[in-house]
Amino acid sequence: MSVANEAMAGHGPHGAIHGVAPGRAHGGTHGSLKSYLVGFLLAIALTLVPFGLVMSHAPIGTPLIVAVFALAQISVHIVYFLHVNRSEEQRWNLTALVFTAIVVCIILGGSLWIMHNLYVNMMPGMMPGSVG
Amino acid sequence: MSTGPTIAHGGALAFRPGYADHAADALRDLRPATDAVDFELEHHHDAASTAQLGFWIYLMSDCLLFAGLFATYSVLHVRTAGGPTAPQLFHLPYVLAETVCLLVSSFTCGLATLAMGRRSRGATLGWLAVTFTLGLAFIGLEAHEFAHLIADHAGPDRSAFLSSFFTLVATHGLHVTCGLIWMAIMMVLVVKKGFTASVQSRLSCLSLFWHFLDIIWVGVFTLVYLFGALK
Numbered sequence: 001m002s003v004a005n006e007a008m009a010g011h012g013p014h015g016a017i018h019g020v021a022p023g024r025a026h027g028g029t030h031g032s033l034k035s036y037l038v039g040f041l042l043a044i045a046l047t048l049v050p051f052g053l054v055m056s057h058a059p060i061g062t063p064l065i066v067a068v069f070a071l072a073q074i075s076v077h078i079v080y081f082l083h084v085n086r087s088e089e090q091r092w093n094l095t096a097l098v099f100t101a102i103v104v105c106i107i108l109g110g111s112l113w114i115m116h117n118l119y120v121n122m123m124p125g126m127m128p129g130s131v132g
Numbered sequence: 133m134s135t136g137p138t139i140a141h142g143g144a145l146a147f148r149p150g151y152a153d154h155a156a157d158a159l160r161d162l163r164p165a166t167d168a169v170d171f172e173l174e175h176h177h178d179a180a181s182t183a184q185l186g187f188w189i190y191l192m193s194d195c196l197l198f199a200g201l202f203a204t205y206s207v208l209h210v211r212t213a214g215g216p217t218a219p220q221l222f223h224l225p226y227v228l229a230e231t232v233c234l235l236v237s238s239f240t241c242g243l244a245t246l247a248m249g250r251r252s253r254g255a256t257l258g259w260l261a262v263t264f265t266l267g268l269a270f271i272g273l274e275a276h277e278f279a280h281l282i283a284d285h286a287g288p289d290r291s292a293f294l295s296s297f298f299t300l301v302a303t304h305g306l307h308v309t310c311g312l313i314w315m316a317i318m319m320v321l322v323v324k325k326g327f328t329a330s331v332q333s334r335l336s337c338l339s340l341f342w343h344f345l346d347i348i349w350v351g352v353f354t355l356v357y358l359f360g361a362l363k
Binding site (some may be wrong): 032042044051061078082093115 | 181192225235239340357359
């Protein structure tokens, strides 16, 4: 991992070459090797555990637990890989992300709610179970 | 944005009030011709960070597209029309292999970004090549799975469940394929042009795109494959 060691030493705040932009000019999305490593190890763990729970038919391998692992992993990705934080220069990124999360919840929750309601209110026999 | 842009000398801001406006105009005119020289405006509201925000907003709108497909799948996954169900079709070890490919590729894509940050052309190209290979492996595994399903008469025309499954997973696969094409182009650009401001900006956007696709895949393997096996 000699390349990885270089990465730990490198990425100084200023461009070493005359006239080349410093890394911070690009919205601070580069992160550090440490943040990528922490994120990667957490993501691997948060992938293997739910797969293990489901594949071993563990009693605690319920949809709720698996969903919690997925949400945790998505958070890890956003923080350690996409480097979204609460800094001044990321304010609009964070705003857009939070807005998107709200809309996604409405789309997913709303669709399931409406379709479930339609299904249970349907007269038996009007909607054979095999038809979508 | 009122002060004149200066060439970044280790972050020092050379500001001369007398002819700052003239200098600013002259430097802006020069800009397209001197791609390698990056100008840093006050507050860093430069073209690169604007491009990043624009790309971020595209990613968020893409997220809404996937939300629609996830919602469709959630509603339709029980409508199997007497055909095969999720536990009969999906093999978790195979999906785990796909997942690991994509996750490791996301990590190596980050390493490529770090290598770009320290201007190491060899390391950037190397990590991009590793990322590309892992992405290709993912697409290969997915294409193999699809071919297998279709050969087993479990194609998208079999049931509403399979229609929504193919739409969701193939849309993600199509995004990954586009990412691979983009990555190949970026490797050529890094070789031919080096780390110009535009190449750096595009590579940063590509890295965001690739990490974003991994996040979508977390939703796919949880909702489709893990929940499917729990039924």
